[in-house]
Amino acid sequence: MTVITEDAVGGFRRVTMDNRTVRVRFLPELGAKMTSLVRIASGHEFLLQPQRPLRRPKYGDPFEAFDTSGFDECLPTVSACRDPSGQLLPDHGELWSVPWHARVSGERLHLSASGRVLPYHLTKAIRLESQDVVIDYELVNDSDSDMKFLWSAHPLLAVDPGSRIVLPAEVKEVLINYSLHDRLGKFGNRCRWPVAGTHRGSERLDILAPPTAGLADKVFTARLTDGSCSFAKPSSGESISFRFDPMKVPYIGLWTCQGGWPDPAHGGHYTVALEPCSGRPDSLCEAITRGENDLLRPRATKNWTLRLRVQQIAQQWFC
Numbered sequence: 013m014t015v016i017t018e019d020a021v022g023g024f025r026r027v028t029m030d031n032r033t034v035r036v037r038f039l040p041e042l043g044a045k046m047t048s049l050v051r052i053a054s055g056h057e058f059l060l061q062p063q064r065p066l067r068r069p070k071y072g073d074p075f076e077a078f079d080t081s082g083f084d085e086c087l088p089t090v091s092a093c094r095d096p097s098g099q100l101l102p103d104h105g106e107l108w109s110v111p112w113h114a115r116v117s118g119e120r121l122h123l124s125a126s127g128r129v130l131p132y133h134l135t136k137a138i139r140l141e142s143q144d145v146v147i148d149y150e151l152v153n154d155s156d157s158d159m160k161f162l163w164s165a166h167p168l169l170a171v172d173p174g175s176r177i178v179l180p181a182e183v184k185e186v187l188i189n190y191s192l193h194d195r196l197g198k199f200g201n202r203c204r205w206p207v208a209g210t211h212r213g214s215e216r217l218d219i220l221a222p223p224t225a226g227l228a229d230k231v232f233t234a235r236l237t238d239g240s241c242s243f244a245k246p247s248s249g250e251s252i253s254f255r256f257d258p259m260k261v262p263y264i265g266l267w268t269c270q271g272g273w274p275d276p277a278h279g280g281h282y283t284v285a286l287e288p289c290s291g292r293p294d295s296l297c298e299a300i301t302r303g304e305n306d307l308l309r310p311r312a313t314k315n316w317t318l319r320l321r322v323q324q325i326a327q328q329w330f331c
Contacts, residue, residue, distance in 0.1 A: 014119040014140045021047075022066040027114060027121055031140040034322055040114035042066065043107055044123040044136070046083035046167070049145065049252070051322040056248045058322055059083060060168040060283045071128065075104040076274045080281065081168055084108040086289075087151075088130050088161030089296035090265075096160060099129045101296060104166065107134065131155040132308070145320040153308040160305045162291030164265055165254070165318060168283045172247040177218045177284060179205065179264060180238035186217075186231035189265070189293040192272045196229055199293075203231070221270050223282035228272030232292040235262040241286045244325055253321045254288055260316040261288045263304075288318060 014031040026047070027038045037048040049058045062079035069078050086105040088095070095101055102109070112125040124135040131154040139146050153159045188201045195210050196203045196217075203209070206218035221227060239258035244251040265287035271280045290306040291299040299305040308314055 016116050016119070016121060024066060024068075025114070027116070029121060029138065029140055031142070033143050034140055034145060036138070036140070036145055038114070038121065038123065038138075039066075040123060041111045042068065043084050043109060044112035044114070044125065045081075045108070047081070049083070049320070049322065051143070051250060051324075054248060054250060054324070056245075056250055056322075057170055058250075058252045060170050060281075063281060069109040071106070071109050072100075072102040073109055075108065083165070083167035085134070085136070086162075086164040086166050086287075087134060088127065088132070088159075088163070090162070090164050090166075090289075090294035091296075091298075093295045093297040095129055095296065096300065101129055105164075106130075108166075126154075130159055130161065132159060132161070143321055143323050145322075147318045147320070149314075149316050149318070151308065151314045153310060153312050156310045158310065159308045160296065160300055161308065162289060162296055162299050162306050163261075164287045164289035164291075164294075166285060166287060167254075167320075168267075168281075168285050169243055169252065171220055171243075171282060171284050172245055173220055173222045174246050175220045175284070176244045176246075177206075177220075177266065177268070177286070178242040178244065179218070179233060179266070180236055180240060182236065182238060183233050183264075186233060186266070187292065189230040189232060190228070191230075192226075192228040192276070195227065196231070205231075217268070220268070220284070223271040223279070225270040226272045226276045226280070227268070227270040228276075228280065230265065230267045230294065232266070232289075233264045236264065239288070241288070243284060243286055249324055251323060251325045253323075254286055255319040255321070256288045257316060260314070261290055261318070263289050263292045265289050265292065265294070290316075
């Protein structure tokens with residue numbers, strides 16, 4: 013049984029879902045951000061907590077100027093760019109900075125919001141199943157024209173040195189969207205996964221360095237046949253995994269920040285984001301140029317599901 017309760021934090025409405033195995037919390041007024049995901053048996057928090065006090069953004073504000081924490085939705089782009097008609101799409105998309113409508117129905121939480129530049133409506137219905145958080149998405153194109161877009165999950169995870177990123181076995185190389193000081197290469201280059209050649213020699217990309225490393229990279233897989241990825245933490249012996257249908261969500265974006273962003277000189281963030289996504293790279297404009305955007309026909313609807321699982325794992329994960 014899932015119990016859904018409401019309270020307030022920092023002046024914002026907060027909705028909590030708890031089934032005695034996992035507990036998740038959302039802030040509908042702040043882009044319906046998932047602020048917390050806890051495995052109750054251990055009390056372990058899987059999401060990065062706010063790096064700055066919670067504040068209410070305005071539409072179009074820069075993402076990095078706010079709390080940069082938790083799990084947001086990026087739609088219809090991740091990087092700021094112009095849509096095919098020339099209108100500006102904001103940094104990290106339209107929806108993280110706007111209030112969502114929230115409705116509780118039985119043991120489910122329904123959250124929804126609409127686009128401003130592009131005419132769409134996104135709804136997500138969240139339910140808990142044992143150790144899983146299941147998010148069912150519905151995206152509706154409210155226009156009489158094709159809508160080119162990309163959707164990306166944006167879960168910033170709490171991490172430790174030695175934590176391990178697990179991508180599908182089919183991933184042998186990744187596309188570089190960004191790499192601080194071009195460590196892995198320039199935008200559009202590819203590098204090997206999980207061991208890449210850099211100017212410093214061979215480096216493991218799947219094992220986290222300490223936050224003093226001063227690294228920051230964003231890469232993408234190619235189209236996948238296995239819709240799964242995981243992040244394992246040796247400090248707690250636990251993992252979080254993401255499962256999805258690769259026919260509907262064909263890529264994984266991977267943001268690895270080991271002190272290199274936004275300001276490495278003063279101690280940058282320390283986090284990883286495993287980002288199942290429907291297009292690549294971060295910019296919708298670039299995705300359209302490459303033919304790697306998603307597309308929704310006039311008045312059409314797209315449905316997909318993202319399943320997050322938190323669990324205890326065996327030590328051999330870290331060997």
